[in-house]
Amino acid sequence: MLTYILRRLLQAIPVIFFSAMVIFILMRLAPGDPAAAQLGTDATPENIANMRRTMGLDQPISLQFIRWLRDVAQGDLGRSYVNKVPVATLIRQRMAATFQLALAATSLVVFLALPVGALCALNAGKRIDLLLTSLISIIIAIPNFWFGILAILLFAVALGVLPPGGWVDITRDLGAALRALILPAITLSLNQAAVLSRYVRTSMLDILSENYVRTAHAKGMRKSAVTWKHIFPNTLIPVLTILGIQLGRMFGGAVVVESVYAWPGLGRLLVTGISGRDYPVVQGTLLLMAIVFIVINLATDVAYGIVDPRIRLSRKR
Amino acid sequence: MKRISSTGGNVNVLSIVFTAGLAFAVCGALAVLTVTAAPTAALAAGGTLRVALQTDIIAKQPHRLMEANFPWLLAVYDTLTRYDNTLVPQPALVEKYSWSADGKTLTLSLRKGVKFHSGRELTSEDVELNFKHLDSAKAASQLKPILGKITGFERPDAQTLVIKFKAPAPDFFDTAERMMIIDPKAIDAIEEGTGPQVGTGPFIWKEWVPGSKLVVERNPNYWQAGQPMMDRIEYTIVPNREAMTLTLEAGSVDLIVTPDAKDVLRLKSNAKYAVIPSTNQTPTMYLGAYVTAKPLDDKRVRQALNFAMPRQRFADTILLKLSEPNCLPWPKISPAYDEKLAKAYPYDLAKARSLLKDAGVQAGLAMNIGYSTGQKELKEFAVLYEQELNDLGLKVTIEGFEPAVFSTRVVNKQFKNLWLGVAEGAALYPASLLTQNNPWRAGNNTSDFRSDAFEDTVAKMSTELDPAKQKGLFARANQILIDESFNMPITNQPYFWVSTAKLSGLAFSKSNMIVFTKITMSK
Numbered sequence: 052m053l054t055y056i057l058r059r060l061l062q063a064i065p066v067i068f069f070s071a072m073v074i075f076i077l078m079r080l081a082p083g084d085p086a087a088a089q090l091g092t093d094a095t096p097e098n099i100a101n102m103r104r105t106m107g108l109d110q111p112i113s114l115q116f117i118r119w120l121r122d123v124a125q126g127d128l129g130r131s132y133v134n135k136v137p138v139a140t141l142i143r144q145r146m147a148a149t150f151q152l153a154l155a156a157t158s159l160v161v162f163l164a165l166p167v168g169a170l171c172a173l174n175a176g177k178r179i180d181l182l183l184t185s186l187i188s189i190i191i192a193i194p195n196f197w198f199g200i201l202a203i204l205l206f207a208v209a210l211g212v213l214p215p216g217g218w219v220d221i222t223r224d225l226g227a228a229l230r231a232l233i234l235p236a237i238t239l240s241l242n243q244a245a246v247l248s249r250y251v252r253t254s255m256l257d258i259l260s261e262n263y264v265r266t267a268h269a270k271g272m273r274k275s276a277v278t279w280k281h282i283f284p285n286t287l288i289p290v291l292t293i294l295g296i297q298l299g300r301m302f303g304g305a306v307v308v309e310s311v312y313a314w315p316g317l318g319r320l321l322v323t324g325i326s327g328r329d330y331p332v333v334q335g336t337l338l339l340m341a342i343v344f345i346v347i348n349l350a351t352d353v354a355y356g357i358v359d360p361r362i363r364l365s366r367k368r
Numbered sequence: 369m370k371r372i373s374s375t376g377g378n379v380n381v382l383s384i385v386f387t388a389g390l391a392f393a394v395c396g397a398l399a400v401l402t403v404t405a406a407p408t409a410a411l412a413a414g415g416t417l418r419v420a421l422q423t424d425i426i427a428k429q430p431h432r433l434m435e436a437n438f439p440w441l442l443a444v445y446d447t448l449t450r451y452d453n454t455l456v457p458q459p460a461l462v463e464k465y466s467w468s469a470d471g472k473t474l475t476l477s478l479r480k481g482v483k484f485h486s487g488r489e490l491t492s493e494d495v496e497l498n499f500k501h502l503d504s505a506k507a508a509s510q511l512k513p514i515l516g517k518i519t520g521f522e523r524p525d526a527q528t529l530v531i532k533f534k535a536p537a538p539d540f541f542d543t544a545e546r547m548m549i550i551d552p553k554a555i556d557a558i559e560e561g562t563g564p565q566v567g568t569g570p571f572i573w574k575e576w577v578p579g580s581k582l583v584v585e586r587n588p589n590y591w592q593a594g595q596p597m598m599d600r601i602e603y604t605i606v607p608n609r610e611a612m613t614l615t616l617e618a619g620s621v622d623l624i625v626t627p628d629a630k631d632v633l634r635l636k637s638n639a640k641y642a643v644i645p646s647t648n649q650t651p652t653m654y655l656g657a658y659v660t661a662k663p664l665d666d667k668r669v670r671q672a673l674n675f676a677m678p679r680q681r682f683a684d685t686i687l688l689k690l691s692e693p694n695c696l697p698w699p700k701i702s703p704a705y706d707e708k709l710a711k712a713y714p715y716d717l718a719k720a721r722s723l724l725k726d727a728g729v730q731a732g733l734a735m736n737i738g739y740s741t742g743q744k745e746l747k748e749f750a751v752l753y754e755q756e757l758n759d760l761g762l763k764v765t766i767e768g769f770e771p772a773v774f775s776t777r778v779v780n781k782q783f784k785n786l787w788l789g790v791a792e793g794a795a796l797y798p799a800s801l802l803t804q805n806n807p808w809r810a811g812n813n814t815s816d817f818r819s820d821a822f823e824d825t826v827a828k829m830s831t832e833l834d835p836a837k838q839k840g841l842f843a844r845a846n847q848i849l850i851d852e853s854f855n856m857p858i859t860n861q862p863y864f865w866v867s868t869a870k871l872s873g874l875a876f877s878k879s880n881m882i883v884f885t886k887i888t889m890s891k
Binding site: 141 | 420424426427428432434505506508510512559560561577578579580604605606607608610611614615617618619620770771772773774775776778779780789792793804805806807814
């Protein structure tokens, strides 16, 4: 297993390099001058030329890329064009908030999707299945921002039991941090849980019709034992794939939820970086996200091996 | 049959999954159960003012004026002088000033005993260094043009600064009003992002987390005795405008800036809140025209476009009557504002049609209107206006550009037809807008509009100290702006702050920066 992980990590190096190159080139191809974006419509061409020089944008792109790569290799992601703060600091400040939200939301997704999906599959075609699948369809159709605003209206404005937004460092005030986390985590997870529960339902329905399940029942195994020992673990394999993708997306794709709940996460950092053409911030954040995706993919593959020993055996051969 | 599951491994995975979910649910439930009331409003003297902002603070360079920083600049910094409602400079860090008879020498007497937050006493050398720093490429300050008028500085003593000008500079106090006085020893660290903001203002910079919050605390050594009234200000960034309004309604903040017009109206009728309009500098929304290409090189076409503007409908339906139509760039408080000319182009499609006919414009002529996607209201104006132009037989295409792309196109004169923009700075001395703002600048502007008469008038405005003669020059400039219509103002953008009714003493500088010194919160 360790060799496998090391091999995968080595394979990740060219992937990260290629990602870095693509990110760098795409940012340069995007229309809009970072200097003009900074200085606004009342800037003079002289101001803009000076600002471009200060930013190092007057150099050839190849040279800019080599310099950036060299700095990244030394752990320096550069400084934001907009506020001059080191990109590494900006990312570090956002990482805690993003991890907190992503982990809480993923826990909720799992906590909601697995039982709901299983309940639907085990009662396929019955009233409870129809009710839950209809509810799931409605939840999938609800936009995050709309749900977020309604949740704030209800729980923060009308009932006053939860804060309307803001992030609290979990190490400073655990109670306040958890209170602040509830609405964003629910808003972020609801849609994802609905999607995942559909996968769980479909996957479980497939497993239910397998011969080994029928055999297990025929052997006289208790229904719960068949479910927990044979059906559920096999259901998890495709579900893990989706969950891995969903978790990866939460690290950068929770922009709407972050905006509604004033949550200082990586998604917002990336979006404001893109709109302000803050190249160092965008490059640093996307690079980190690429690495996170690679790690999550690796963790998903390792989890396959734990859930399904055949995957492990096949690698040994 | 081959056993396909490993019980041990599965139990672990399932355990982790359910334990995590359960733990979250329990924590969530506990959190709800242990919820306590939000901190109560601050006391009458002292306490914390909580402010929600939609746009992130950009704490890089206080000499570059960015609207995102207007809510905090005057908390941390002071300026040399501050305009009153008639644009007469009032003392701030400068206690008194005097012009020489020829208007080319200005003597500034600084207030004694003013200290930077670093503990250093403010001297005339510090002020001179601040002026010189406007020239820095890193500052990229809009205030830099004043340096082109200054020939030198003299420092007779630590509290006196004498500034020599090439010619009289009636717009000097626009700079004195907007130039933050930074501790020169802190400038490098501020620009490098390694040090805090250090000024002489009523509050001291304490904690800043980009994209999240800013905390400033009372300056116990502030030069205005007994001020500021509050102990602390906490700014929170809430990027979603609707959510920002809800944070006020939930009692999590005391003050918010520029909510949606519909929310302004809603909160206005609720006694729990106070809507505070800025009557100072409100940005001018305008339609720009590129005048060196057909058909817009003919001023009759531009005048026709001006007559076809549904200004009143826009102000009534989109801005919900929070603003009034205006055909001039100047807001009502500007000395250049002219009530008659502000209504020079009433909505009149028949007149517009007639002017287009005179100019030989054929039906089906294609027109493009570009706008910044960062300006929601302007997009809505474009949609209203498109209908009017279609009625005139023109074929209009509306195109939105990201703010970064929009700025690039304006600066590089890449709009070759029409665009919708917002101009800042129209409430200060009128020559400032016409010499510093790209789309409005006499001589080299985004429209490529050139006029000797216009350039001559603006040049004279820039050096004329006599108010009576200034008035005549403003009138001449206005006639040209109206007649040539290279930029067609629509209205002044409404600018509102909304607070809880407990808050009082909120004031604005003429640049729309908040003045915090007298803010208090009742119990």
